[in-house]
Amino acid sequence: MSLFVSSRCAFRAAARMKRQFAVRRYATEPTTPKPATEALPSGNGGSSTLLYVAAAAGLTSAGYYFFAGTPAAKKAEAAVREVTPGVVKKALTGGEQGFVSLKLEEVETVNHNTKRFRFKLPEDDMVSGVNVTSAILTKFKPVDAEKPVIRPYTPISDEDSKGYMDLLVKKYPNGPMSTHLHDMVPGQRLEVKGPLPKYPWTANKHEHIGLIAGGTGITPMFQLCRAIFNNPEDKTKVTVVFGNVTEEDVLLKSELAHLENTYPQRFRAFYVLDKPPKEWAGAKGFINKELLKTVLPEPKSDNIKLFVCGPPGLMNSISGNKKSPRDQGELVGILKDLGYTPEQVYKF
Numbered sequence: 001m002s003l004f005v006s007s008r009c010a011f012r013a014a015a016r017m018k019r020q021f022a023v024r025r026y027a028t029e030p031t032t033p034k035p036a037t038e039a040l041p042s043g044n045g046g047s048s049t050l051l052y053v054a055a056a057a058g059l060t061s062a063g064y065y066f067f068a069g070t071p072a073a074k075k076a077e078a079a080v081r082e083v084t085p086g087v088v089k090k091a092l093t094g095g096e097q098g099f100v101s102l103k104l105e106e107v108e109t110v111n112h113n114t115k116r117f118r119f120k121l122p123e124d125d126m127v128s129g130v131n132v133t134s135a136i137l138t139k140f141k142p143v144d145a146e147k148p149v150i151r152p153y154t155p156i157s158d159e160d161s162k163g164y165m166d167l168l169v170k171k172y173p174n175g176p177m178s179t180h181l182h183d184m185v186p187g188q189r190l191e192v193k194g195p196l197p198k199y200p201w202t203a204n205k206h207e208h209i210g211l212i213a214g215g216t217g218i219t220p221m222f223q224l225c226r227a228i229f230n231n232p233e234d235k236t237k238v239t240v241v242f243g244n245v246t247e248e249d250v251l252l253k254s255e256l257a258h259l260e261n262t263y264p265q266r267f268r269a270f271y272v273l274d275k276p277p278k279e280w281a282g283a284k285g286f287i288n289k290e291l292l293k294t295v296l297p298e299p300k301s302d303n304i305k306l307f308v309c310g311p312p313g314l315m316n317s318i319s320g321n322k323k324s325p326r327d328q329g330e331l332v333g334i335l336k337d338l339g340y341t342p343e344q345v346y347k348f
C-alpha cells in the first residue's frame with residue numbers, strides 16, 4: 001500500500017475546493033479540532049532560481065563538498081549517532097555536520113510534473129531535525145560536471161515523524177536537481193544537509209498570518225500550517241492564497257482541505273488558477289491586488305505577518321524577490337501598494 005495520500009483523497013478535496021471560492025469570513029462556531037498529525041492522512045507528511053543558483057554556487061565555493069562513503073561523510077554519519085539517551089535523535093543537526101547520505105525509500109507520482117519522495121533517515125527512531133521554518137539542501141554531482149548542484153527543498157513530513165522525511169518536488173525541464181530527483185529510484189542515495197533556518201516559529205507569535213504561494217512555494221507554507229495546527233496551544237489564524245496554472249497543479253490539496261474542514265474558524269484557503277477548467281468557481285488568472293485586499297488581514301491589524309513563496313514572476317508581482325538567502329530585499333509590488341510594511345512580510 002502506498003505510504004502517501006491516495007488520489008481518492010485528492011479528488012474528494014478537489015470537490016470540496018470547488019465550493020469555497022466566494023470570499024468569506026471565518027466560521028464563528030468552532031468544530032472539534034484534532035491535532036493535524038492525528039487527522040492528516042498517513043502520508044502527511046521556489047522562488048528566484050537565480051538566487052538559488054547563486055546560493056548554491058556560494059555554498060559550493062565555500063567548500064560544502066561531501067560524498068557518500070568519503071571519510072567526511074562517514075564522520076558526519078557517526079556524528080548523527082552521538083546523541084544523549086532520552087533526547088530526541090535528529091538526523092540533520094546543522095553546524096559542522098555537513099551532508100548526510102539518505103536512502104530513497106519510496107516514490108509516488110503526484111501529477112504530471114511532481115513526485116513525492118520518502119527518504120529513510122539513518123535510524124528508525126530519528127526525526128529529521130528540520131525545525132519550523134527551515135529548509136534542507138540537497139546535493140548531487142552530475143557526471144562530467146566540475147561542481148555539484150545544490151538546491152534547497154522544504155520537507156512536507158511532520159517534524160516529529162520518525163525514520164523518514166518526505167519531499168515534494170516539481171520537475172523543471174532541464175532543471176538539473178529536479179530532473180535528478182525525478183530519475184531516482186528506491187535504493188539510491190541523496191546527499192542532504194540542514195536545517196537551513198528561515199523564519200523561526202513559536203506558538204501564537206502572530207495573531208493572523210497570510211500565506212501567499214505559487215506552485216511548490218506551498219511547501220514552506222505547509223510546514224508553518226503543520227506547526228500551528230499540530231499544536232493545541234497555538235491559536236494563530238491562517239489565510240492561504242495559492243496560485244497555480246491548472247487544477248492538476250494544485251499540490252497538497254487534500255491536506256489543505258482537511259485543515260479547512262477541521263478548523264473553519266481559523267483556517268481558510270483561496271485558490272487561483274491561470275488556466276481553470278470550465279466549471280471552476282474560484283479566482284482566475286494570477287493572484288491580484290483585489291483578491292489580496294479582500295482576503296488578507298488588514299495592514300493595520302495588530303501582529304500580523306505575510307509569507308510569500310513562489311516562482312520569480314509571482315514574487316516580483318506580490319512582494320519583490322529576495323536579494324539573497326539572508327537579504328529579504330526591498331518590499332515592492334502588490335503588498336507594498338496595499339500598505340503593508342517590510343516588517344510585516346517574509347519572503348521564503
Ligand SMILES: Cc1cc2nc3c(=O)[nH]c(=O)nc-3n(C[C@H](O)[C@H](O)[C@H](O)COP(=O)(O)OP(=O)(O)OC[C@H]3O[C@@H](n4cnc5c(N)ncnc54)[C@H](O)[C@@H]3O)c2cc1C
Pocket residue numbers: 046047048049052053135149151152153154155168169170171172173174175176177178179215216219220310311312348
Ligand atoms: C527555501 C526554498 C525551498 C524550496 N522548496 C521546494 C520544494 O519543497 N519543492 C520544490 O519542488 N522546489 C522547491 N524549491 C525550489 C528548488 O530549490 C529548485 O529551485 C527547483 O527544484 C529547480 O531546481 P533545478 O535544479 O531542477 O532547476 P534550475 O536549474 O534551478 O531551474 C531550471 C528552470 O526552471 C525554472 N525554475 C526553477 N525554479 C523555479 C520556480 N520555483 N518557479 C518557476 N520556475 C522555476 C528556471 O527559471 C529554469 O528555467 C525551494 C526553493 C527554496 C529557495
